[in-house]
Structure formats: C-alpha cells, structure tokens
Amino acid sequence: MLDSIEIDLRGANDILTVYIDVADNSLSRKWLSALNDILKTKLHLEKNYCWLGWPESTRTAEYLCIQINRSIQAINASNLDYCIQDFFSPSTVIQTDLDINHDRMNQLHKYFEDLQGTAGAMSTYYDSADDHTRWHIRQLNLLCHELESLVLSMRKAVQAPEWRRPSQLMCWLNAPRYELAPEDQELFGIQAINRKLGGVYVGVNKAVGKHHWEVFQDEGRDSRISELVTTGLRTQTQAAGDFDIEWARDPSEYQWQIKKLAEFRLWLERNGFNPDDPGLTIGHPQVGQVDLERSFGTQNYQVIWSQLASYLDVVTVRTSAAQATYDYHWSDTDYQLQQIQALNARHNS
Numbered sequence: 279m280l281d282s283i284e285i286d287l288r289g290a291n292d293i294l295t296v297y298i299d300v301a302d303n304s305l306s307r308k309w310l311s312a313l314n315d316i317l318k319t320k321l322h323l324e325k326n327y328c329w330l331g332w333p334e335s336t337r338t339a340e341y342l343c344i345q346i347n348r349s350i351q352a353i354n355a356s357n358l359d360y361c362i363q364d365f366f367s368p369s370t371v372i373q374t375d376l377d378i379n380h381d382r383m384n385q386l387h388k389y390f391e392d393l394q395g396t397a398g399a400m401s402t403y404y405d406s407a408d409d410h411t412r413w414h415i416r417q418l419n420l421l422c423h424e425l426e427s428l429v430l431s432m433r434k435a436v437q438a439p440e441w442r443r444p445s446q447l448m449c450w451l452n453a454p455r456y457e458l459a460p461e462d463q464e465l466f467g468i469q470a471i472n473r474k475l476g477g478v479y480v481g482v483n484k485a486v487g488k489h490h491w492e493v494f495q496d497e498g499r500d501s502r503i504s505e506l507v508t509t510g511l512r513t514q515t516q517a518a519g520d521f522d523i524e525w526a527r528d529p530s531e532y533q534w535q536i537k538k539l540a541e542f543r544l545w546l547e548r549n550g551f552n553p554d555d556p557g558l559t560i561g562h563p564q565v566g567q568v569d570l571e572r573s574f575g576t577q578n579y580q581v582i583w584s585q586l587a588s589y590l591d592v593v594t595v596r597t598s599a600a601q602a603t604y605d606y607h608w609s610d611t612d613y614q615l616q617q618i619q620a621l622n623a624r625h626n627s
Contacts, residue, residue, distance in 0.1 A: 280306055283313075283566070284596040287589035294589040296523075297569045298478055305462040305517075306565035309480055310597070312456055312519030317600035321450040322620035323592060326608035327420045330427035331444040331526070333435055334587040336609075339368045342425045346386065349414040349421070353393065356411040358403050362389055371425065376433035378426050380496045390418040409618050444583065446523040448592070449481060451620045453518040462563070463556040466514075468539055470561025472530035475579055476568030481520030489514075490546065490560055499541045502549060514559035523568060525586065527579055 283298040300306055329335055343366045350362045366386070371379050393415045395401030404415060427443065434442045471491055473479065493501070529535040543553045551558060570577045574585055594603045606616060 281310055281598050284594075285592060286594040286596075287586070288591040288593040289589045293593070294573075294585065296573045298523075298566045299569055300478075300566040301564065303465070303565070304459065305465055305480060305563055308456050308462070309517065309519060309521070309565050312454065312517075313521070314519075314597055314600045316450050316453055316519040317595060317597065317602040320602050321452060322617065323595075323602075323604045324420075324447075324449045324451060324617075325592070325604065325606065326613065326617075327424060327449055328447055328592060328608075329444075329590045330424055330447055331431035331442065332587065332590060333428065333432050333442075335428075335590055337424070337428070339372065339425065339428055339432070342421055342428065343367050343371065345417065346421045346425070349417040350389075352414040353411060353418075356407065358393075358407055358411065360393060360403055364389075372429055372432075376429075376436060378429040383422055383426055384496065386418060386422045390415065390422065393418070409622060413614060413618050413621070440527065440579075441529070442526060442583070444525040444586075446525060447481070447520075448522070448595075449520045450518075451617065452623065453520055455516040455518050457516055458514065458559070460556075462517075463559060465563035465565075466556050466559045466561050468543060468553060468560055469530070470563060471539065471542075472528055472535065473524035473526070473562055474528045474564070474567070475524065475526065475577070475582070476570050476573075477524045477528075477562075477564050478566035478568065479522045479524065479562040479564050480517050481522055490551065490558060491542065494542050494545050499545050501545075513557065521565065522562070524562075525579075525583065 280300040280302040283300060285296045285298070287294045287296060300310055326337075329337075346366045350364060350366075354361050364385070366382070371382050373379050393401060393403045393407075395404055404412060407415065427445070431442045431444060546553045546558075553560075570582065574582050576582065591607060592604055595601060606613070610616065
C-alpha cells in the first residue's frame with residue numbers, strides 16, 4: 279500500500295469517514311502526487327458533479343432538465359452566433375421503458391462539442407465567450423452525463439435494484455494534468471471496464487469527447503464510427519489527481535456482462551480498432567480500494583448504499599501529506615459565482 283486517504287462525508291448531524299488504501303504502481307504514484315498538489319493548493323471541488331446515479335439526491339431529473347434549459351437560455355442570450363432551439367424535460371429524455379433517450383442526449387452533447395471544441399483545439403465560440411457563458415457551455419457536458427447516470431440508476435431501481443450504478447466523482451477545477459506513460463497504460467483494457475464496489479479509479483479523460491465503451495453503449499453493437507452524432511472519440515493521453523469511487527457491484531463474473539464485453543470486442547474490430555491495444559486506454563485504471571469494513575462495518579452493498587445516501591456531501595479529504603476542507607455546497611445561492619471565480623483563478627495568477 280502506497281498511502282491511506284480519508285474522506286469525510288457530511289450528513290445532517292454527523293460525519294461518515296471513508297478510508298481508501300492506495301495501490302503501489304506507476305500510475306498511482308503519479309496520481310497520488312497530483313492529488314496531494316490539489317489538496318495543498320486548495321483547488322475547488324466540483325460539488326455539482328460529484329454524486330452520479332443516486333436517486334436519493336435532490337438533484338432530480340426534473341432539476342437537471344431545468345438546469346440544462348437554463349444554460350441553453352444563457353447561451354442563446356449571449357453574444358455568440360449560436361442558437362440552440364431545443365428544450366429538455368423528463369418526459370422527453372426518459373422513455374416509456376425507463377431508458378434514457380440516447381438521441382436526445384447525444385444531441386445535447388453535440389451542442390457542447392460545437393461550443394467548446396476539444397482539448398488543445400478550443401472552438402472559436404468558446405474563445406470569444408465571456409466567463410458567464412463559458413460556465414454555461416461547460417454545464418451542458420456535465421449535466422448531460424449526470425442526467426444519463428441518474429436515469430440509468432432510476433431504471434435499475436425499478437427493473438434490477440441490485441444493479442443500480444451509483445458512483446462518486448472527485449473532480450477539481452483547474453486540476454493540473456500529467457502525461458500517461460506506456461507503463462501506465464497497462465492498467466487499461468477491456469476487463470478494466472468492470473469496476474469493483476469501492477474501487478478507486480483515475481478520473482476520466484480531460485479531453486472533450488466520449489470513450490469507445492460509452493459510444494458502444496449509447497449507439498449499439500451495429501453502430502459505425504462514421505455515423506456517430508457526437509464527433510469526439512478520444513483516447514486518454516493525460517490524467518489528473520481527479521478520481522472516481524465506484525459504489526456499484528462488480529459485474530465481471532456474470533454471463534450477461536461477459537457477453538456484452540465480447541460484443542464490444544467485435545464492435546472495436548469492425549470499426550478498425552485492435553481490442554488488445556493498450557493505447558486505446560479502454561476501461562478504468564484502478565489506483566486504490568475503499569476499505570469497506572473499516573468505513574461501513576460491512577461489505578454488503580445494500581447497507582453501504584443506505585449509509586451513503588444520507589452523506590452526499592464531501593467536506594474534507596486527507597492524505598498523509600496534505601488535506602483540504604470544502605465547506606460549501608452546490609445549492610449555495612452564489613455557487614455559480616464561486617465556480618467562475620475558481621475557473622479564472624489560474625488565468626489571473
């Protein structure tokens with residue numbers, strides 16, 4: 279074990295501490311160093327994009343749709359020559375079978391891609407936008423992924439409660455990036471799509487776009503890359519001190535998941551990719567594991583979900599070398615201003 283991390287989660291009247299054991303490998307050493315720098319420099323933790331797939335949250339499908347429409351209105355009212363004639367509501371994004379309407383969400387993501395561009399090649403819209411409009415452009419992406427995750431868990435809660443997909447995303451604004459070396463890519467691969475309960479994984483690619491697995495999931499096994507609605511398909515060349523905690527069950531030993539991954543392998547081949555190429559950076563590289571017994575006194579996922587549902591607010595993160603406290607909340611009336619100021623801090627320093 280390389281280190282131990284403690285995360286304090288705030289409930290109504292008390293604190294729940296989650297304990298993480300950090301693995302000792304090439305990627306985890308880079309990741310932990312980056313995380314320590316984040317904590318020491320007190321970067322802003324994105325509390326409006328932290329708990330995905332939790333139906334218990336007050337960030338409901340209705341709330342998320344209202345926020346999407348609010349950002350669309352702000353973009354349309356800006357000086358950008360880009361108008362989104364669209365409106366989102368639970369009735370239009372959640373289908374009768376309780377699945378997400380992928381066409382609607384892909385279109386939402388396309389708006390974001392048009393307006394922001396890709397990492398290293400930002401669009402002229404984004405370059406000319408003011409701080410207020412840039413914040414709303416960014417929200418289109420975050421809200422799109424949050425809504426997709428929430429609807430998935432809502433459907434699972436009805437159709438297969440044991441397979442809800444709750445997770446915890448720890449993302450900081452302006453988190454510095456580091457390059458992934460060939461030895462770091464060894465932790466990727468098709469089998470790394472499966473995530474363990476309490477597994478800690480390096481955060482998703484900072485580049486704009488979707489991963490191969492996300493595209494396959496959204497578009498289906500008969501889809502072709504050339505026909506995608508969304509244009510950004512990116513491998514992961516960089517990472518940061520960001521990380522995800524998987525709070526769902528590991529599906530790796532179930533036949534339906536084995537079959538799905540086999541279909542994904544064929545999909546990659548049909549689209550001209552080598553499924554065994556680590557350079558595709560498929561999956562989620564694991565850098566740590568929550569000590570479930572120490573944190574919750576059990577490894578039972580139902581008990582763990584029940585406990586966590588009352589503590590959906592990160593207040594402190596500690597390692598052996600650094601710590602930071604986040605005494606604010608996404609529902610603060612000035613939270614948008616807090617984030618805009620945090621986004622601009624790096625450029626003004």
